[in-house]
Amino acid sequence: MPAEPSTDAARPADAPAPNPARGAGNCASNHARSAAGAIPPEGFGEGRGGGSSFQEMWRELAPIGRDADTHGYRRHAWTPADADCRAWFRAQAESRGLGYEVDRNGNQWAWAGDPEAGDAVVTGSHLDSVPDGGAFDGPLGVVSSFAALDELRRRGAELTRPLAITNFGDEEGARFGLACVGSRLTAGQLTVEAAHRLRDADGVSLPQAMERAGYDPDAIGPDPERLARIGAFVELHVEQGRALDLSGDAVGIASAIWPHGRWRFDFAGEANHAGTTRLVDRRDPMLTYAETVLAARREAELAGAVATFGKISCEPNGVNAIPSMVRGWLDSRAADQSTLDTVVTAIERAARERAERDGVDLSVVRESFTPVVEFEHALRDEIAKILGGGIPVLGTGAGHDAGILSGSIPTAMLFVRNPTGVSHSPAEFAGEDDCVAGVLALADVLEGLACR
């Protein structure tokens, strides 16, 4: 992958050159291109297979968990906003006559066809958000999945394999600190004991939160039988970079996900008076933290990686008190594991050196780690063939449930153009025509994989 690591803009060597013919186009394939032109986005999917239109679904979801001041979404796992999203998913499933179920880990499933038949094709994404997240990260994949099913029904396509739509729980990890909890549990990449230890900022444990939301936390655990019944998982997602905008394509296919992880840095100092404590007498963990943030930026830049302290807590958090404790969470990602190791080791070394000078105690805990994901080539090639030649293939620095599941089943991803590349922000955006192109591309893929 190239040195610019920040987003999906990283184009791996195996990606085809941008196709100039697509410059003004919105669509992934000839089929999608012509269809998108013929179908106005407003009303897309209306009256097809009894489901709501894309627009209707989008409108229904829009107010759920949206903060009135920031206009960002706060759909955190097992909160009332999450419950409302789940109720919406269930209503979509039931309005289409799909078989609805919640698995042992709280992931939702809507089935067309018999789940027990095996070799199912599954699509979907997640409905939870980061703090003040955008409307598209996750929901675009779920809404597009229902709309694609409506489109298949409109086409009169007949399923030859079971087809399911999913909403994986707690993908962002905004509340309990660990991303992709639902898919990790299912894939056996998170132990039940570790899941039970997860706590939110108020000390509420994951089991308590699940129980309060009406789910059985004692049921959680690996679900190999469920995974064994799935032949392919395809997740559609808004792009979180500008590669498609730069190439002039509405839709692309994922090649790989960078290895990434989260580390908690606890800087313990000594609380004291901000007005009377001489500078030389202080043990100020905020100073150590500040130097560590600068080191993270420096080391990431040197290595062509990314490193972010996006979340901190400070105790006692008083304006006239030197803090006793600063906690900072580092998120770091790189194109390969050894670069990531080098960056994180260098950041920790810099933090320890500074901590020594400041009289601060430092502990560093790795809270999560996801190794590099290379999406299965056979499925990727099959999807590329279905969608027609020249579709761009992109790497990404963002984590996804498809990446977690790729260790257990063949998975693939479709990305939909994001003209600004902004994500994890209320400004996240995808144009209406591109959303339609995404739905049609997904419908083409599902038809190619699961229909006669």
Ligand code: GLV
């Ligand atoms: C999920 O969106 C992540 O990459 O953090």
Ligand code: MN
């Ligand atoms: Mn996200």
Ligand code: MN
């Ligand atoms: Mn996402």
